[in-house]
Amino acid sequence: MSNEVDELQKLAEIPFTNLNTIMKKLLFLAVLTLTGSLFFQGISKQEQEPEPNLILSTEAALPDDVKAVVDKKCYGCHNANSKNEKGKAKLDWDALDGMKKSKRKAAMGEIAEVLEKGEMPPKKFLENKPEGALTEAELATLAQWSSGKKK
Amino acid sequence: MFVVIQFIPNELPPTTQQNTGDISTSGLVSKEIADLLKTSCYSCHSNETNYPWYSYVAPTSWLMKKDVSEGREELNFSTWLDYDTTKMLGKLDDISSEVGEGRMPMKIYTLMHPSAKLDETQRASIVAWAEETMDKIAEEEEEEEVEASDN
Numbered sequence: 001m002s003n004e005v006d007e008l009q010k011l012a013e014i015p016f017t018n019l020n021t022i023m024k025k026l027l028f029l030a031v032l033t034l035t036g037s038l039f040f041q042g043i044s045k046q047e048q049e050p051e052p053n054l055i056l057s058t059e060a061a062l063p064d065d066v067k068a069v070v071d072k073k074c075y076g077c078h079n080a081n082s083k084n085e086k087g088k089a090k091l092d093w094d095a096l097d098g099m100k101k102s103k104r105k106a107a108m109g110e111i112a113e114v115l116e117k118g119e120m121p122p123k124k125f126l127e128n129k130p131e132g133a134l135t136e137a138e139l140a141t142l143a144q145w146s147s148g149k150k151k
Numbered sequence: 152m153f154v155v156i157q158f159i160p161n162e163l164p165p166t167t168q169q170n171t172g173d174i175s176t177s178g179l180v181s182k183e184i185a186d187l188l189k190t191s192c193y194s195c196h197s198n199e200t201n202y203p204w205y206s207y208v209a210p211t212s213w214l215m216k217k218d219v220s221e222g223r224e225e226l227n228f229s230t231w232l233d234y235d236t237t238k239m240l241g242k243l244d245d246i247s248s249e250v251g252e253g254r255m256p257m258k259i260y261t262l263m264h265p266s267a268k269l270d271e272t273q274r275a276s277i278v279a280w281a282e283e284t285m286d287k288i289a290e291e292e293e294e295e296e297v298e299a300s301d302n
Contacts, residue, residue, distance in 0.1 A: 103244065
């Protein structure tokens with residue numbers, strides 16, 4: 001009991017400047033972890049991306065122009081680690097390459113339809129992020145590819 | 152009130168019984184599957200809708216109009232042959248997941264039409280059919296592509 005009281009007294013005696021340095025140290029630590037985690041995320045992403053290309057045949061890989069649009073406008077929600085559960089369930093670009101042909105083509109058919117109806121990106125999403133909309137050129141690129149027709 | 156809303160115009164989507172582009176003419180469905188689709192899906196997903204008496208009475212008539220037109224737009228077995236192969240694959244993939252995960256037929260529909268309910272075996276056979284047919288279509292398409300490149 002008396003020990004506890006002693007400790008409390010000690011705590012109370014910590015000068016304000018000390019507290020300040022403790023806070024600074026904590027803040028520094030927080031910043032360090034944050035930048036650290038960002039750094040590692042960057043690395044793991046770089047390592048992850050080329051992987052699928054090694055496995056898949058050239059036929060399955062996305063054409064460069066399609067991939068550019070997908071990365072910019074679709075991948076944010078439609079990826080294997082997406083927090084947007086609905087988006088991930090409907091379409092996961094990371095899984096597309098590993099699919100058998102019928103399934104991959106089916107996904108393309110569904111993409112083509114969603115684009116035709118103008119359902120993606122969702123209206124609600126665009127309310128907060130109007131710059132996320134597909135430009136006409138981007139839409140044409142995706143539509144051409146997903147229709148499965150050769151140019 | 153009930154009498155008043157009967158005068159609000161509400162045109163139900165038209166029906167046709169003989170459809171040359173119907174999936175049953177495509178050679179993709181067995182008699183068993185065709186019958187299952189007819190009993191459980193055709194009311195909304197074909198032009199062969201059977202409108203019950205309450206389809207003509209507001210407010211159920213409004214719901215009927217909405218569900219049938221949306222259903223046909225999403226998937227119409229009567230105009231199946233109008234879909235290109237990519238679209239067909241997309242539709243079959245959707246059928247497989249919607250039926251397999253129990254979202255279709257819709258509860259509100261089976262409530263009014265208990266005979267349209269699918270038991271587990273029927274559900275499984277529709278899913279199996281959809282998956283097999285996807286493989287079949289994808290294979291046929293591949294053969295055609297090979298033939299085209301040979302010529």
